[in-house]
Amino acid sequence: MATDHESEPTTNDAQLITTDVQATGTGRNGEPTEPVVTARDLDVHYGAEQALNDVDIDIPEHRVTAIIGPSGCGKSTFLRCVNRMNDQIDSCRIDGELSFHGKNVYDEDVDPVALRRKIGMVFQKPNPFPKSIYDNVAYGLRVQGMAGDVDLDAAVERALRGAALWDEVNDQLDSSGLDLSGGQQQRLCIARAIAPDPEVILMDEPTSALDPVAASKIEDLIDDLADEYTVIIVTHNMQQAARISDKTAVFLTGGNLVEFDETPTIFENPADDRVEDYITGKFG
Amino acid sequence: MSTETDDTLFTDVDLVWEHRKNRIFLAIIFAASLFGVVALALLLLDVASDFYVGLTEYNISLVDFFTRDGSRREELSGFRGAIVASIMLMIVTAILSFFVGVGSAIYLEEYAPDNHITRLIEANLANLAGVPSIVYGLLALAAFVNGIGMGPILLAGAIALGLLVMPIIIVSSQEALRAVPDGVRNGSYATGATEWQTIRRVVLPAAMPGIMTGTILGLARAIGETAPLIMVGALFVNRMPYGPLDRFSAMPTQIYNWAAEPSQHFIHLAAVGIVVLLAFVFAMNAAAIYVRNKYETEV
Ligand SMILES: Nc1ncnc2c1ncn2[C@@H]1O[C@H](COP(=O)(O)OP(=O)(O)O)[C@@H](O)[C@H]1O
Numbered sequence: 382m383a384t385d386h387e388s389e390p391t392t393n394d395a396q397l398i399t400t401d402v403q404a405t406g407t408g409r410n411g412e413p414t415e416p417v418v419t420a421r422d423l424d425v426h427y428g429a430e431q432a433l434n435d436v437d438i439d440i441p442e443h444r445v446t447a448i449i450g451p452s453g454c455g456k457s458t459f460l461r462c463v464n465r466m467n468d469q470i471d472s473c474r475i476d477g478e479l480s481f482h483g484k485n486v487y488d489e490d491v492d493p494v495a496l497r498r499k500i501g502m503v504f505q506k507p508n509p510f511p512k513s514i515y516d517n518v519a520y521g522l523r524v525q526g527m528a529g530d531v532d533l534d535a536a537v538e539r540a541l542r543g544a545a546l547w548d549e550v551n552d553q554l555d556s557s558g559l560d561l562s563g564g565q566q567q568r569l570c571i572a573r574a575i576a577p578d579p580e581v582i583l584m585d586e587p588t589s590a591l592d593p594v595a596a597s598k599i600e601d602l603i604d605d606l607a608d609e610y611t612v613i614i615v616t617h618n619m620q621q622a623a624r625i626s627d628k629t630a631v632f633l634t635g636g637n638l639v640e641f642d643e644t645p646t647i648f649e650n651p652a653d654d655r656v657e658d659y660i661t662g663k664f665g
Numbered sequence: 666m667s668t669e670t671d672d673t674l675f676t677d678v679d680l681v682w683e684h685r686k687n688r689i690f691l692a693i694i695f696a697a698s699l700f701g702v703v704a705l706a707l708l709l710l711d712v713a714s715d716f717y718v719g720l721t722e723y724n725i726s727l728v729d730f731f732t733r734d735g736s737r738r739e740e741l742s743g744f745r746g747a748i749v750a751s752i753m754l755m756i757v758t759a760i761l762s763f764f765v766g767v768g769s770a771i772y773l774e775e776y777a778p779d780n781h782i783t784r785l786i787e788a789n790l791a792n793l794a795g796v797p798s799i800v801y802g803l804l805a806l807a808a809f810v811n812g813i814g815m816g817p818i819l820l821a822g823a824i825a826l827g828l829l830v831m832p833i834i835i836v837s838s839q840e841a842l843r844a845v846p847d848g849v850r851n852g853s854y855a856t857g858a859t860e861w862q863t864i865r866r867v868v869l870p871a872a873m874p875g876i877m878t879g880t881i882l883g884l885a886r887a888i889g890e891t892a893p894l895i896m897v898g899a900l901f902v903n904r905m906p907y908g909p910l911d912r913f914s915a916m917p918t919q920i921y922n923w924a925a926e927p928s929q930h931f932i933h934l935a936a937v938g939i940v941v942l943l944a945f946v947f948a949m950n951a952a953a954i955y956v957r958n959k960y961e962t963e964v
């Protein structure tokens with residue numbers, strides 16, 4: 382069967398699970414959580430240009446981690462390291478370690494396709510496929526070979542509800558995803574990302590191309606997503622980071638991660654003067 | 666006071682001659698752009714009048730024309746065998762060139778690294794598109810008709826035409842693939858699709874209208890090609906082919922054949938044949954435009 386063949390790069394679950402992960406944070410209800418994504422001495426170059434410099438970070442499970450910083454400081458680059466979308470860029474070179482559940486995703490035995498089946502992504506510009514709404518949402522389940530095992534209709538409905546889009550589109554699932562408004566398209570992309578039930582969702586400035594009303598809908602949604610998923614969101618909107626995130630990482634020019642802490646601490650009492658300057662608008 | 670300054674303000678600038686040059690130039694380029702329309706109109710008029718004379722003065726019956734094959738006797742001659750041969754030729758040509766052409770385009774656009782070999786292939790494609798069609802006929806004659814002893818059969822003609830349209834299909838498919846936004850590819854990869862899944866499920870469907878348009882336009886060019894078929898030996902055959910291994914004469918070669926006859930009746934048979942051939946070409950171009958317009962709002 383063709384679908385069986387296509388699901389070939391199966392994730393070897395065992396190799397992604399390690400035993401010695403220390404607890405580094407507390408979840409929303411207080412119990413300690415282990416980091417899902419960790420970076421150690423992560424350097425990224427595009428050709429000769431350095432985009433990330435010695436980044437160390439532990440991103441906790443089931444929480445919203447915001448990445449803020451001025452434009453060009455490497456926020457998107459960091460996000461693309463997590464699901465290896467940087468592999469698509471020929472000039473990109475990565476050194477150091479980026480781990481998912483303790484397994485370095487740049488190890489030779491990690492298949493990036495398998496990795497991306499555990500880590501979904503939402504892009505800055507909504508990018509629905511030129512297909513029906515239904516086919517957009519079902520896409521991940523189909524390519525991942527799950528379409529035969531699950532009730533596809535139910536999975537599509539669940540994902541659309543999860544993306545707060547079901548009520549608006551349930552009577553037009555067969556119409557093209559491109560016919561939706563920008564905000565709806567972005568929620569469709571979120572539905573597409575969560576439909577195969579990944580563990581982590583990466584979002585790269587998901588509201589920057591949207592009007593304020595559409596943006597606030599997505600902000601509300603992100604808060605709900607953290608119940609089930611680990612969310613890492615890049616934004617250059619500091620108010621947005623303050624509103625929706627549990628932890629905030631501040632990158633500054635040169636690809637340096639300057640400070641990473643609980644969001645209230647970053648915004649009310651940052652340890653680093655440069656972060657304080659950035660937050661208060663003195664530069665960046 | 667103020668009128669005085671207004672009068673003198675621009676009078677030292679004389680633009681009359683410049684404006685006249687502007688208008689003359691406009692008239693010339695407008696006439697140039699009409700040239701194509703006028704030429705086509707004259708051509709159609711000429712064909713139409715021969716067609717009309719053929720039907721009236723030479724009593725060519727359209728029913729007989731479409732139901733009889735070619736014959737050495739003018740009053741028994743028809744176009745059926747040639748029409749069937751051309752349709753068969755297009756189908757085989759499409760099968761031969763579509764998959765190879767689209768496959769090459771996918772390789773070049775989606776997989777090929779940007780290196781010397783890739784650039785060499787692309788430069789050669791541009792050259793291939795400019796090769797005179799008779800050369801493809803010569804190639805097919807040397808390699809297939811004589812080389813492997815295929816003989817002057819329809820498949821050999823389809824191979825020659827397939828080589829001819831291949832560069833057209835490759836280049837238009839490449840353009841169609843390039844027009845698919847990268848955001849859509851990234852969306853697919855990020856959803857856990859492999860390269861091939863991304864191409865088959867997202868990129869190809871989005872590019873397909875453009876690919877189809879290019880393929881139909883390529884075939885519309887091939888259906889009127891005469892020289893390669895003459896080289897392959899598709900002349901003086903009147904029988905209708907029943908399969909790709911039969912000998913054949915297609916519409917353009919049958920027309921060529923008739924037009925070379927001394928008899929006026931044959932020459933007017935050729936005129937009627939030209940109308941049929943043009944109808945095929947226009948229908949194919951219309952189909953290409955339809956496909957393009959129907960899907961162009963997508964993506
Ligand atoms: N595809 C690429 N090729 C070359 N350089 C890139 C590429 N993407 C990003 N960069 C460079 O890397 C640096 C960080 O970019 P990016 O991660 O996009 O920053 P941010 O998302 O914070 O605005 C910038 O200097 C940018 O010019």
Ligand SMILES: [Mg+2]
Nearest residue numbers: 456457458585
């Ligand atoms: Mg960015």
